[in-house]
Amino acid sequence: MNDTRLKILTFIEKNSRVDLKELAVVLGMEEDMVSKEIKDMENEGIICGFHTIIDWDKLAAEKVTAMIEVRVTPQRGKGFDDIAERIYKYPEVTSVYLMSGSFDLMVMLEGKTLKEVSTFVTEKLATLETVINTQTNFVLKKYKDHGTVLTKKYEDNRMPIVP
Amino acid sequence: MSYVARQVENMKPSGIRKFFDIVSEMEDAISLGVGEPDFDTPWHIRDEGIYSLEKGRTFYTSNSGLMELRKEICNYLKRRFDVSYEPAKEVLVTVGGSEAIDVGLRAVINPGEGEEVLIPQPSYVSYEPCAVLAGAKPVIIQLCNENQFRLTKQELLDAVTDKTKVLILPFPNNPTGAVLTEQDLRDIAEVCIERDILVMSDEIYAELTYDRDHVSIASIPGMKERTILINGFSKSYAMTGWRLGYACGPEEIISQMMKIHQYAIMCAPTTSQYAAVEALKNGDDDVVKMREAYNQRRRFLLNAFKEMDLPCFEPFGAFYVFPCIKKYGMTSEEFATEFLKQEKVAVVPGTAFGDSGEGFIRISYAYSIENLKIAIAKLKDFVGRLQK
Known part of the structure; x- marks a missing residue:
């Protein structure tokens, strides 16, 4: 893989707010090149978006996350793509993955209440004709998300001056 | 009468x-x-330490260190720096690199006979006192900014006398961040072979070099038999608190160092030794990641200095930069004291590492870029006021 791209991506994956000038400085690259690579990667669909990691629990916001294991019957000639698309089009669905193992699709869902999520599953998801069955798992606590620990803050425990 | 020596x-x-x-x-x-690094010791290494405790591996190891660890050290040195050592006879696991420095000097110096130990400065604070305690006469070589604080052949030749026994070679260097090129090492090796000088090469920062690979002087032909190579786990694997280092060298010297170590220390901490095996076996990726992070911060600082017109040579090793503050008309200590008082930012005056550090300050980049940014903004304000 292109080393320049790898270096840029590795950095901005953890810190997408860095400005171009600083990014160029820390990576030891020309600003123009960094800017061009990022644009190219956006056009090529390598960089797909920028998100913020939020611990909604700390805001006491009403938010329920569920991970739903879905077994489906794949369709001839189309495999799982059509059914996946039908599911991911719902805005409350945040992720859809095709899985190996004992079920086929992992659907992640965000809703305001347990009831809202279960209504979605029973009325929208389970009623799709290719869906064989579903198993809904509610998230109770998020410890770590996207490589970031949510439950603890970094503390510098070193002595302030060390030779 | 004072009881104190x-x-x-x-x-x-x-x-x-x-x-x-x-x-x-x-x-x-x-x-x-x-x-010291701001990273935590990688979890898989800590986990191995914890596991060794759970398994009840809480006894002494052999004086020289676990055989498995010594074998891994030899594999590592061969793999990374192309030097071969015999695990059974040429390796001693110590309590940090610091113990290796102390024990190494005591093993080779005849106290009170005026044997000279050459110490390039600025450098780590313990070489000179260890040489004195070993009964040697420390001879300081003042490194200079014009040579990017490298040790040159001429500087070495000027310092060598008939009494010279040991040259301490502290590169990559704390506090300057200087590294030596392979040609520098060849030039130094020539003098050491010619004048029969033993080299104590402190390579604790060997993994932290940027845009170039570290070369060990022990890999230069004719040097392995006259080199005590010192390294450890503190800087490369962020394991300072585990207190684990090692010395490699000719059996003749290592066996004598082992005797002192045996009587003074017994053996390096067992838990740390098990964790270190894991570090050497599976820690290469961690080192790569941390090195890249340090390199980003290094570039960030050098660029910031350029922008505020603070002169600093480009250092390629360790995690320090060593900017020159002479133009502000203050001593290193005055500068550091005022900076701390006015901006509440602590840096270390270059003179803490020897007289030739006068006119410089050591800034560590073992901090996140976010932290460095805050501190650098304050430095900019401070030198801005001084310039007026």
């Missing part, structure tokens, strides 16, 4: 103690004075 009483206390006391008292001070 004269040579100990005469030893200067570490020059940074004073700063340590001020900073510790000060609330919300920012420190750029730390000489």
Whole structure:
């Protein structure tokens, strides 16, 4: 893989707010090149978006996350793509993955209440004709998300001056 | 009558103690004075230490260290720096690189016979006192900014006498960040072979070099038999608190160092040794990641210095930069003291590492870029005021 791209991506994956000038400085690259690579990667669909990691629990916001294991019957000639698309089009669905193992699709869902999520599953998801069955798992606590620990803050425990 | 030994009483206390006391008292001070990684020890290494405790591996190891660890050390040195050592006879696992320095000097110096130990400075604070305690006469080589604080052949030749026994080679260097090129090492090797000098090469920062690979002087032909190579786990694997290092060298010397180590220490901490095996077996990726992070910060700082017109040579090793503050008409200590008082940011005056550090300050980049940014903004304000 292109080393320049790898270096840029590795950095901005953890810190997408860095400005171009600083990014160029820390990576030891020309600003123009960094800017061009990022644009190219956006056009090529390598960089797909920028998100913020939020611990909604700390805001006491009403938010329920569920991970739903879905077994489906794949369709001839189309495999799982059509059914996946039908599911991911719902805005409350945040992720859809095709899985190996004992079920086929992992659907992640965000809703305001347990009831809202279960209504979605029973009325929208389970009623799709290719869906064989579903198993809904509610998230109770998020410890770590996207490589970031949510439950603890970094503390510098070193002595302030060390030779 | 004083019970205290004269040579100990005469030893200067570490020059940074004073700063340590001020900073510790000060609330919300920012420190750029730390000489250890900001990363936690990688979890798989810590986990191995914990596992060894769970398994009840809480006994002494052999004096030289676990055989498995010594084998891994030899594999590592071969793999990374192309030097071959015999695990059974040429490796001693020590309590940090610091113990290796102390024990190594004591093993080779005949006390009171005026044997000279050459110490290039600025450099780590313990070489000179260890040489004195071993009964040697320390001879300081003043490195200079014009050579990017590298040790040149001429500087070495000027310092060598008939009494010279040991050359301490502290590269990559704390506090300057200087590294030596392979050609520098060949030039130094030539002198050492010609004048029959033993080299104590402190390579604790060997993994932290940027845009170039570290070369060990032991890999230069004719040098392995006259080199004590010192390395450890503190800097490369962020394992400072585990206190684990090692010395490799000719059996003749290592076996004598082992005797001192045996009587003074018994063996290096067992838990740390098990963790270190894991570090050497599976830690290469961690090192790569941490090195890349340090390199980003290094570039960030050098660029910031350029923007504020603070002269600094480009250092390619360790995690320090060593900017020159002479143009502000202050000593290193005055600069550091004022900076701390006015901006509450701690840096270490270059003089803490020897007289030739006068006119320089050591800034550590073992901090996140976010922290460095805050501190650098304050530095910019401070030097901005000085310039007026």
